[in-house]
Amino acid sequence: MKKFLKATVAAVAFAAAGSAAQAADLKACFVYVGPVGDFGWTYQHDQGRLAVEEHFGDRVETAYLESVAEGPDAERAIERFAREGCGIIFTTSFGYMNPTIKVAKKFPDVKFEHATGYKTADNVATYNSKFHQGRYIIGQIAAKQSKTGTAGYIASFPIPEVVSGINAFMLGAQSVNPDFKVKVVWVNTWFDPGKEADAAKALIDQGADVISQHTDSTAPLQVAQERGVHGFGQASDMINFAKDAQYTAIIDDWAPYYIHRVEEVLNGTWESHSSWEGLAEGHVVMAPYTNLPEDVVAMAEATEQKIIDGWEPFTGPIIKRDGTVVAEEGVRLDDGAILGMNWYVQGIDDELEQ
């Protein structure tokens, strides 16, 4: 018993010392789905975290948990952060949506920010970026550059974000070549370099000469480089892996958003919202256009500017695969329709599992 008491006292003293050392005004915590070294999705979120540290210095302390599986594990990880005294917790994957909402109910004083989801609460905000804007541009580039008229698209999971990306890519391609073909391969993983490489090989073997990916590793681009075809970087600028193969990359830049939201918590002005910004606000950035003829670069830059000036790639006419007209000529699809997209536009030969 004595021993136990001693241990308890020591533990309490230690905890007190720990909190005394915590001079920071706020602890900002991040839950990642992949390793910080994936050089893709999670890497970019971690760059955002580092930007927060740099911006606020000693005022804000940060912490992260990496490779947290979506599902019950995520709930434990998020709850741990909430108990540890995190003031704001960023959960950075779609699959963390329900766990985030659940934990948020138990900790009303903690602010939660869930990336790419659609459920909010008083203390849960969602944030996402309009990646599809970038995908429209790369679709145009693909259609201009492809000799076979076929692009390969390595997709992860059939969730709205991925589906709207495929559609935006196709709409961009069709604006250049109405007969353009996109072959979609689902790998059912966000991150498995070997499988992504195999998917790229399969697509190239089936006649695709431009590869687009919605998975996180650099492997598909490396295959493109090796086989002498082209592709686009995902999340990060991957030019180092494919000097001759990368046309451009859609870069996720989370830093401005993270800094802004942490600032708001510090000021006491934080409120739940659904943030969804794109190229105009710098949340989505196009990497330098490389390995492209001048006229294609000019076209891509013009489209980029048009989007920054307020044009939306999902502007009619938009026709579903089954022929239903979703948006008439000139009509802009509303945000809800894009964020919940579960149908393909005409021209995509793939069945979407519902």
Place this chain on the structure above:
Amino acid sequence: MFEAILLTVITAATPLLIAAIGELVVERSGVLNLGVEGMMIMGAVVGFAVANQTGSGALGVVGAILAGMAMSALFGFLVLFLVANQVATGLALTILGIGLSGMIGEAFIGVPGLKIPELYIPVLSDIPFIGPVFFQQDALVYLSFALVGLVAYGLFRTRMGLVLRAVGDNHGSAHALGFSVIKVRFLAVLFGGACAGLAGAYMSLAYTPQWVENMTAGRGWIALALVVFASWLPFRVIIGAYLFGAVGVLNLHAQAIELDIPSQFLSSLPYLATIVVLVLISANRRLTLVNTPACLGKPFVPDR
């Protein structure tokens, strides 16, 4: 088309084959090392790092093998000399490997890698179809087949193999006959580590020449399953590894040619196949008893 598919299958199957054949030898000696994934990922990072620093793929491969062996030596020391629980130690080895590799590899994230060149075997590689598939691979693919042949020969045609199997089947008797159970097992564990390291090198130097954390993505676990799938027989490991590789790759091709099969179903096929094989194996009790190392996973403490 068929040729292209086959080429992709070979690269997908080779790391599984190399890691599994190593684990097969370990298990034949009566030790269950669940740390394949950890040794493999360490092989991947060290192989990449050495190749990157020296500019030599061959040195990278050697480094990877040594890294795998170092990890397995740690495992061997714990379970053989200190008689730690094999399952727990193996799991810990995997966790250690994943964490340690992430730390070592931090400097190499975003650095393009070096690819081991393909070896074109003269004359033979010019034969249509057969040439590109069988004689234009990188050295590690040839090595993987050589390894299987060597292991099969070593296990069943040499005295050394006989001793190893005796140790795995009945360590008490082997000890009574004067064989050093611990020494034999330690060497087998080292061999398994070397193979896992080599498989890791194949990932980071040939399959996808780059380093990213967790890049083995569970292949070590599949290799473990393959050993059971092969019911501890070397040539069946080839069948298993290529079946796994083929199903994975065919899934992607089936989608690219727009076959209407749910991709989730195709992705789960290799695992379904494993379950079916395990059911078939366990249904035939005699066959199971013949090939399963009887002392698998059992600790051995010499009674002097």
